[in-house]
Amino acid sequence: MRRKKSMHSTSKQCSSMNHTEAPIEYSDNDHQLQESQFSVLSRVRNITNCFDRPIEHKTQMRGDYWVLYNYVRAERSHSCHETITLTTHGDYTFLDNLVPLLKRWNGPISIALYAPGFDFNRTLDSIAHLRDCTDSLVRKLVTFHIYFPKLHLPDWVPQYNNVFKDTYNCSLIPPYMNVSQKQMYKTQKELTYPINVARNIARETAQTHFILASDIELHPSINMIPQFLSMIADNKGQLLSENPKVFPLNLFEVGSKFQVPEKKSTLLKMLRNGTAIPFHKRVCPLCHSVPKFQEWQQTLSNENELHVFHVGKRNGKFFQWEPIFIGTHSVPLYDERLSWEGKSDKMTQGYALCVLDYDFLILDNAFLVHKPGIKIYRWDKRRDKIVAKTNSKVLPIIRKEMIVLFGSKEGCVIR
Known part of the structure; x- marks a missing residue:
């Protein structure tokens, strides 16, 4: 005998056909919370007009x-x-x-x-x-x-x-x-x-409309999923723009002896005392130079909610920005000819997002932090050779293709 599945639970096999479970009692607050969650998810479904995706081997x-x-x-x-x-x-x-x-x-x-x-x-x-x-x-x-x-x-x-x-x-x-x-x-x-290749495999098989394409060593701030979906359900302000959009998350690193912060208030304290720094500050600071970043660090709103802090673009002085963001299946995929060793692996997607006039809706309280340990630049002879080959042979071909397929726009470049 199996129970009927609810939206957030899997079915469980009863331990005995004759076993009778005591009924679960819910408080008024529990019922209100369930009704609120159901209302949020119903509005998300209506707003996104998404369709369910099967999981196939x-x-x-x-x-x-x-x-x-x-x-x-x-x-x-x-x-x-x-x-x-x-x-x-x-x-x-x-x-x-x-x-x-x-x-x-x-x-x-x-x-x-x-x-x-x-x-x-x-x-x-x-x-x-x-x-x-x-x-x-x-x-x-x-x-x-x-x-x-x-x-x-x-x-x-x-x-x-x-x-x-x-x-x-x-x-x-x-x-x-x-x-x-x-x-x-x-x-x-x-x-x-x-x-x-890996990024695209993992993304194309995701069942949900919204996707956070990230790295396994990056830890998200807590409660990001319900807060983000509540923001989508509210559907106001910059969310009403007709431009395509993604939601970048500010990135950070912390010292090896420190815990990854869960909330922005803790992160801001660590930034002030130097135990946290912007991501890749000592490796490639321009790669993660984010619009209105200083202002973001000086602003703290209700940490139980998410809002759009600023709408940025990946152009001008931010042409090297490599954002990690919540997006959807409609976002262009990554070019599979590019390897980790050759670097520039996100640049072609970034160019496409720029030319297609994507809005980058930076969120006020959501962020990602690398597992403890500050990264520093280390010279790698083998990798430098692969980077040189990528820059001289692979990227020139890709640049031409991108212009043909997506067009060109002032301020949009592939370095």
Whole structure:
């Protein structure tokens, strides 16, 4: 016997056919909260006019890569209007970040994992450990996709319905912990990381209308999902503009000995005492130079709500801005010819958003913070060679294509 699903819960198997559960009593406040949430989500559905997306298992070629879409699915599915999907990527060595991220996000996550050669088996073991040995939210909310080059296949790929036969031995050290890069297949074969292939896989498979395409090491401020959807439901002010729009989040780093702040008030204190800094301040400050950033740091409104703080554009002195934002499926995808090692991997999307006259609606209380540890520039000879090749051979071709496909506009450039 199964209970009927509600909008926010999965069905549960009754432990006994004869077992009678005591009725759950709700207070007036509980009922009011449920009614308020239902009203918000109904308005979001009407405003977005979105459609629900099925989750399908499929194995397909994508350029030079085989992709196992929805290979390990989350138990919980979602209607298009009821939440936001965080889409992200990495290889199995980054999976120690997943549970802390999930606890902060408290919503669906779609993650694409790069697993060439024997990295595939370690990737499967890592997923099994996360699902069997860590927080139950992993099973409920995280969908894993796996991809690898056609020239670097695993020895064997189990069918999606036969991936995990046994419960993982949780007494073992997690496969993703303390891994040397020299141990990895991709390192031994000197493969580059096709970051935009991963970003697009994770994004295209998201069930929801709204998507936060982010990095797995970036932690969101708390309660972002309900606050954002309430703002969308209000549907006023700059949200009524007819221009296409995305919602960038200001990015920060904190010292290695400090906790990631949950709210803006805590973040502002850390910025003032120097324990937090703007993201990549010591690596590429222009890449994250944000319109009205100083004013944003000096403003603190009701932290239980979200509003549009400023409407910016990715042009002029902000032509190098690499925002991470909440958007929708209509936002242009990333160019899959660009790799992480070659840098400039977000520039083509940024150019398209500029030419298409997207509004960048910067939010007042939402932000992202990298896991503790301030990044500094480190010279990488191999990466510099790849960057030089990308800048001299790949980007000139892409620039010409972008102008043909999207046109040109004063202030919009691809560096």
